[in-house]
Amino acid sequence: MAEFITFPSLAYTDRAGLDAYLELGGYRSLRKALFDMQPEQITQVVKDSGLRGRGGAGFPTGLKWTFLPKQTEKPVYLVCNADEGEPGTFKDRDILRYAPHQLIEGMVIAARAIGSKVSYVYIRGEFTEPWRAMEKAIAEAHESGFLGKNILGSGFDHELYLHPGGGAYICGEETALLNSLEGRRGEPRTKPPFPAVEGLYGCPTIVNNVETLAAVVPIVEHGAQWYVDLGTEKSPGTKLFSICGHVQKPGVYEVKMGTPFMEFFEQDCGGVLNGKALKAVIPGGSSVPMLTAEECKTLCLDYESCVEHGTMLGSGAIIVLDETVNIPHAVHNLSKFYSHESCGQCTPCREGTRWYEVVLERVLAGQGSMEDLDLLQSLGNQINFRTICALGPAAVAPVESSLAKFRSEYEALIREA
Amino acid sequence: MAFEFTESENQQIDRLLSCYPSKMSATLPLLHLAQKRNGWIGPDVIEAVARRLELTKIHVADVVSFYSMYHRKPVGRHVISVCRTLCCQLVGQESLSDYLRERLGLGEAMNGTDEKGHFTVEHVECLGACGMGPVAIIDGEYHEHLTVDKLAALMDQLEAS
Numbered sequence: 001m002a003e004f005i006t007f008p009s010l011a012y013t014d015r016a017g018l019d020a021y022l023e024l025g026g027y028r029s030l031r032k033a034l035f036d037m038q039p040e041q042i043t044q045v046v047k048d049s050g051l052r053g054r055g056g057a058g059f060p061t062g063l064k065w066t067f068l069p070k071q072t073e074k075p076v077y078l079v080c081n082a083d084e085g086e087p088g089t090f091k092d093r094d095i096l097r098y099a100p101h102q103l104i105e106g107m108v109i110a111a112r113a114i115g116s117k118v119s120y121v122y123i124r125g126e127f128t129e130p131w132r133a134m135e136k137a138i139a140e141a142h143e144s145g146f147l148g149k150n151i152l153g154s155g156f157d158h159e160l161y162l163h164p165g166g167g168a169y170i171c172g173e174e175t176a177l178l179n180s181l182e183g184r185r186g187e188p189r190t191k192p193p194f195p196a197v198e199g200l201y202g203c204p205t206i207v208n209n210v211e212t213l214a215a216v217v218p219i220v221e222h223g224a225q226w227y228v229d230l231g232t233e234k235s236p237g238t239k240l241f242s243i244c245g246h247v248q249k250p251g252v253y254e255v256k257m258g259t260p261f262m263e264f265f266e267q268d269c270g271g272v273l274n275g276k277a278l279k280a281v282i283p284g285g286s287s288v289p290m291l292t293a294e295e296c297k298t299l300c301l302d303y304e305s306c307v308e309h310g311t312m313l314g315s316g317a318i319i320v321l322d323e324t325v326n327i328p329h330a331v332h333n334l335s336k337f338y339s340h341e342s343c344g345q346c347t348p349c350r351e352g353t354r355w356y357e358v359v360l361e362r363v364l365a366g367q368g369s370m371e372d373l374d375l376l377q378s379l380g381n382q383i384n385f386r387t388i389c390a391l392g393p394a395a396v397a398p399v400e401s402s403l404a405k406f407r408s409e410y411e412a413l414i415r416e417a
Numbered sequence: 418m419a420f421e422f423t424e425s426e427n428q429q430i431d432r433l434l435s436c437y438p439s440k441m442s443a444t445l446p447l448l449h450l451a452q453k454r455n456g457w458i459g460p461d462v463i464e465a466v467a468r469r470l471e472l473t474k475i476h477v478a479d480v481v482s483f484y485s486m487y488h489r490k491p492v493g494r495h496v497i498s499v500c501r502t503l504c505c506q507l508v509g510q511e512s513l514s515d516y517l518r519e520r521l522g523l524g525e526a527m528n529g530t531d532e533k534g535h536f537t538v539e540h541v542e543c544l545g546a547c548g549m550g551p552v553a554i555i556d557g558e559y560h561e562h563l564t565v566d567k568l569a570a571l572m573d574q575l576e577a578s
């Protein structure tokens with residue numbers, strides 16, 4: 001059975017306060033990081049743990065931190081990405097609401113590792129309850145000397161501020177997020193330069209996801225090997241999965257990397273809602289290719305197994321589709337999402353996402369033709385590798401994978417018209 | 418009447434400004450603050466924000482137009498934002514939307530305000546609470562596992578208050 005190992009507070013909805021967190025052993029890692037470790041040692045343990053970014057791209061966290069310039073006159077910023085907007089993803093919200101102190105602790109540890117005196121948590125604007133929980137936790141942390149000047153008497157200073165988004169999925173993309181934090185339209189920047197070199201206000205910046213930063217706490221406390229041993233050789237540790245759609249017990253689960261999907265799905269999540277048959281699963285948020293029920297049988301919940309199955313682990317957001325779902329209908333819903341959320345800077349993304357929506361609408365309305373399916377099939381080539389950020393390619397994934405695996409459902413809509 | 422920040426809002430703004438090395442960074446927070454009291458962002462709000470942050474009006478207007486949480490038209494007394502994205506659709510969002518359109522006389526429109534100005538309905542994208550769908554935000558707070566009955570009761574309550 002899945003249990004919360006590295007996020008103990010998530011087992012409760014009432015342990016968000018400081019006292020409860022301290023009872024669970026909170027802020028021990030911070031003491032260790034401040035008094036027993038040098039910044040380089042913190043980065044090293046994170047590197048050795050194999051922790052990979054939990055925001056979707058899966059980039060090795062410790063390695064990212066080493067991309068900061070060794071010497072710089074400029075301030076170094078730490079930014080926590082709490083924009084959580086990828087359809088299917090709702091794990092960061094629980095960390096913010098139920099484990100805010102673990103996030104704060106992880107951020108101060110990370111800040112010490114990278115030499116940052118100021119950090120921001122960019123919280124999507126709709127998240128009012130998580131915002132209040134974070135606000136309260138920050139005040140408590142200040143009062144008890146875990147934040148602010150001369151933290152726990154160590155001489156290390158750190159201030160942490162919250163910043164609200166304005167309702168735009170694209171602001172989850174890290175450079176769009178930085179523009180938004182600067183008070184601009186949330187349009188992604190061209191890279192390079194990467195944020196580690198030129199990020200917030202042109203200064204070296206590390207952007208990490210909520211779950212990534214919170215995971216630093218148990219890693220510092222128990223050591224890299226302990227974390228590695230929780231998962232597989234190539235995907236160490238555990239990961240939070242949020243599962244939704246046609247599932248008996250939707251929710252947020254901590255899963256050891258490498259766990260067979262079906263075992264998790266049947267035993268922890270109770271299988272398909274109302275005992276229906278499984279049709280398809282989108283395993284890593286709406287931006288990754290979907291899998292058929294057959295493919296799910298051999299899937300394991302880790303980065304490599306997902307890649308072997310032609311998909312990605314992404315943000316760990318599992319969307320379950322049962323036998324009653326009309327796949328083109330579901331894909332059309334997502335196409336609307338991407339065409340609405342495209343920032344419009346790149347023509348292939350702006351026009352391509354729009355075309356997906358329009359053509360799928362036509363097919364659903366019974367006015368489609370077989371040529372429309374070829375058109376849908378070909379658009380990906382005009383989007384992939386031709387855009388500033390990964391939103392364009394994200395819009396391709398549901399369309400291409402569903403056409404490859406469920407083409408007959410599209411054809412039926414056309415033939416029956 | 419032109420929009421002006423109140424005394425206490427100005428104090429809040431001073432605190433906000435102390436969080437950033439650049440005034441421009443406070444643009445989104447100030448817009449949220451203004452919308453909280455004013456309900457929507459009109460030209461007068463844009464002007465007040467621009468003045469307070471020493472930005473051009475066009476910069477602020479441009480920012481406002483980018484983000485979907487800012488209302489660029491007046492809204493009803495209560496705002497209902499229904500998530501229309503896949504995970505919520507799979508578990509029954511469409512019945513909520515049908516109910517809302519019918520109750521408020523919006524026809525086929527996805528977004529709009531009823532004649533009495535009680536409710537504004539909008540359809541928004543994934544709210545990051547997909548496991549608790551269908552989800553809607555009503556006056557800033559999440560309502561999860563919604564059904565038509567639950568929604569109707571909530572609206573009756575709001576209408577009566």
Ligand SMILES: Cc1cc2nc3c(=O)[nH]c(=O)nc-3n(C[C@H](O)[C@H](O)[C@H](O)COP(=O)(O)O)c2cc1C
Nearest residue numbers: 053054055081083084085172173174208209212390
């Ligand atoms: C369109 C788009 C949306 C994204 N949304 C999010 C998001 O909501 N939260 C997040 O942490 N990362 C998101 N990302 C990934 C970020 O760009 C970035 O990789 C991440 O914040 C880095 O943190 P990590 O290494 O800890 O994962 C998104 C990326 C793209 C292209």
Ligand code: SF4
Nearest residue numbers: 343345346349387389
């Ligand atoms: S790929 Fe799309 S969302 Fe990303 S920068 Fe280009 S237009 Fe904007």
Ligand code: FES
Nearest residue numbers: 500505543544547
């Ligand atoms: S799809 Fe509705 S909250 Fe995510």
